[in-house]
Amino acid sequence: MTSGEVSEQSERLLKQLSESGQRLIGYFYPHIPLELLMAHDFMPVLVWADSTVSGAYEGSLQTFACSFARNIFSQRVRDQLSVLSGFIFPGNTCDSLQNVGDIWRVRFPNDIFFRLTYPAGGAGRAAVKFLAEELRILSKGIELKLGTGFSREELRRSADFVGRFRWAVQFIYAARLINPDVVSYSELAKAVRGFLSVPSLDSLATAEALLSKVQKDMDAQGHTDSVEKLSASLLERKIETPITPEETDSPRIVVLGGMVEPTDIAQLMESTPGGSDSAIVFDMLSFGFKTVFTDPLSLDGDPFEEMARATLKAHLEPTQEGLQKRLDFLKGMLSNLSIDGVIVCEQSFCDPDQFEAPSLENSVTDSGIPALRLPMDPEMSDKSRLSLRVQSFLETLASG
Ligand code: SF4
Numbered sequence: 001m002t003s004g005e006v007s008e009q010s011e012r013l014l015k016q017l018s019e020s021g022q023r024l025i026g027y028f029y030p031h032i033p034l035e036l037l038m039a040h041d042f043m044p045v046l047v048w049a050d051s052t053v054s055g056a057y058e059g060s061l062q063t064f065a066c067s068f069a070r071n072i073f074s075q076r077v078r079d080q081l082s083v084l085s086g087f088i089f090p091g092n093t094c095d096s097l098q099n100v101g102d103i104w105r106v107r108f109p110n111d112i113f114f115r116l117t118y119p120a121g122g123a124g125r126a127a128v129k130f131l132a133e134e135l136r137i138l139s140k141g142i143e144l145k146l147g148t149g150f151s152r153e154e155l156r157r158s159a160d161f162v163g164r165f166r167w168a169v170q171f172i173y174a175a176r177l178i179n180p181d182v183v184s185y186s187e188l189a190k191a192v193r194g195f196l197s198v199p200s201l202d203s204l205a206t207a208e209a210l211l212s213k214v215q216k217d218m219d220a221q222g223h224t225d226s227v228e229k230l231s232a233s234l235l236e237r238k239i240e241t242p243i244t245p246e247e248t249d250s251p252r253i254v255v256l257g258g259m260v261e262p263t264d265i266a267q268l269m270e271s272t273p274g275g276s277d278s279a280i281v282f283d284m285l286s287f288g289f290k291t292v293f294t295d296p297l298s299l300d301g302d303p304f305e306e307m308a309r310a311t312l313k314a315h316l317e318p319t320q321e322g323l324q325k326r327l328d329f330l331k332g333m334l335s336n337l338s339i340d341g342v343i344v345c346e347q348s349f350c351d352p353d354q355f356e357a358p359s360l361e362n363s364v365t366d367s368g369i370p371a372l373r374l375p376m377d378p379e380m381s382d383k384s385r386l387s388l389r390v391q392s393f394l395e396t397l398a399s400g
Contacts, residue, residue: 005183006313010197018083030291031092033307038158046196049378067348067377069096091117092321123312132306168211174231179246185280186266239332250279251397257345258353262288272390290315318356339395348377
């Protein structure tokens with residue numbers, strides 16, 4: 001199934017849910033506490049770039065707008081997002097999302113609009129306090145503009161629901177590092193995308209069914225303990241112990257980057273001559289690892305502070321401080337996880353990606369591992385060229 005087909009399927013599901021009375025709220029930036037939106041009885045819907053929509057030209061946007069921002073704005077212009085009751089834009093992340101949010105407000109004044117501003121710093125006390133206040137303001141705004149208050153009981157339920165999803169896919173991510181053939185990267189990426197697009201009981205069941213299969217296979221291969229330990233280390237972002245992966249025919253490739261679509265990467269790898277999506281043993285993408293490996297929400301303290309703490313403890317984006325920490329984690333991965341090659345993806349015209357990509361590439365090549373920089377857009381408009389570059393990268397890896 002292509003990412004365009006996944007989008008169509010999600011759109012159909014969202015329409016059905018909306019017709020059945022479920023209220024839906026859209027967000028664009030991956031790091032948002034889903035539990036908060038669910039505690040207001042909303043289903044949080046991640047607005048993905050839609051590969052069937054051309055975002056190439058949109059006169060209202062500034063020239064610096066990235067291809068992702070253009071794509072989501074084009075979806076709104078084409079009236080594709082009408083099932084959503086409101087939109088949450090991030091603040092202090094990148095100029096593109098700031099700009100598209102500002103223009104959106106002017107072009108579509110009747111849309112219910114929220115802005116959640118993120119601190120630039122990591123998970124220090126001041127940053128947690130700042131984000132907790134922002135989340136409180138967002139919560140009050142939802143109550144005021146959309147009429148549903150924050151419920152602690154719903155928060156408890158959603159913490160369990162989202163926690164189950166994250167635990168399942170974290171285990172699968174770790175299992176694939178030990179044996180990537182246990183389930184394809186494409187299946188994993190689709191399960192993550194399915195849940196983030198429509199976090200329903202069905203999408204949780206899909207992720208948990210995949211988990212059961214993986215758990216059974218890992219158990220049969222005697223890997224359960226190693227997978228659990230690796231999953232915990234990934235959550236802490238401290239990979240200090242080497243693993244012994246199962247032998248496979250494909251090279252072991254990690255994909256780095258920001259808001260590029262994991263299902264598109266899987267598809268690109270599958271459609272490249274000589275490629276197989278088992279070759280992708282791990283991603284460090286915004287809509288993959290960086291979102292999935294978020295701590296479970298603690299219900300002990302102030303809920304807004306706990307949500308802020310969990311959000312900021314995740315692997316942060318290039319839009320936030322902490323480049324050295326991210327590079328240290330990458331180094332640990334490269335030294336301990338038997339990685340043969342790294343693909344550094346960059347969303348076209350994404351300043352944060354372009355700022356961080358050279359440091360990532362240098363860190364990879366300093367470790368003696370080949371790296372490929374791959375600029376792309378959500379429409380995969382130059383797919384043949386991308387495929388050619390991946391093919392020649394695979395040939396380089398094969399030739400040792
Ligand atoms: S792709 Fe880059 S520039 Fe575009 S919205 Fe995401 S972080 Fe911002």
